[in-house]
Amino acid sequence: MTDAAPQRDLVAEWQDALGRGSLTFARCASCGLAWLPPRAECPRCLGPDWSWEEAGGRAKLISWVVYHRAYREDLTAAIPYTVALVELAEGPRMIGALHNVPQPRADQPLQLSHTEGTKAFFCPTPPSMGRKPDA
Numbered sequence: 001m002t003d004a005a006p007q008r009d010l011v012a013e014w015q016d017a018l019g020r021g022s023l024t025f026a027r028c029a030s031c032g033l034a035w036l037p038p039r040a041e042c043p044r045c046l047g048p049d050w051s052w053e054e055a056g057g058r059a060k061l062i063s064w065v066v067y068h069r070a071y072r073e074d075l076t077a078a079i080p081y082t083v084a085l086v087e088l089a090e091g092p093r094m095i096g097a098l099h100n101v102p103q104p105r106a107d108q109p110l111q112l113s114h115t116e117g118t119k120a121f122f123c124p125t126p127p128s129m130g131r132k133p134d135a
Contacts, residue, residue: 060110
């Protein structure tokens with residue numbers, strides 16, 4: 001009987017990176033898919049070979065909900081707060097918090113504002129960053 005190799009705690013690795021201020025995601029070495037949340041194999045091709053990549057911080061707003069009631073005591077001071085589904089420029093989608101977005105709109109360009117512990121906060125992209133260069 002052989003001992004199984006210890007399992008990596010991928011969520012802990014991802015949260016550790018967030019705690020250091022780095023937003024990371026996984027990318028498959030076989031098919032190139034980028035994904036979150038972290039898992040041991042590619043969700044497209046089931047390949048086991050992947051690596052962490054650091055996100056550039058650009059994203060777009062997919063959906064959101066504004067909470068007017070704190071579901072945890074530590075969120076009471078933040079009422080109302082907005083939780084959002086964002087799509088990173090690199091492709092993966094994730095849940096984050098919106099910061100300084102009084103009127104969210106679908107497909108709104110966002111930028112990673114900061115990380116706080118295991119949370120990622122997004123704010124509006126300054127207009128000059130969201131525009132395509134003039135041809």
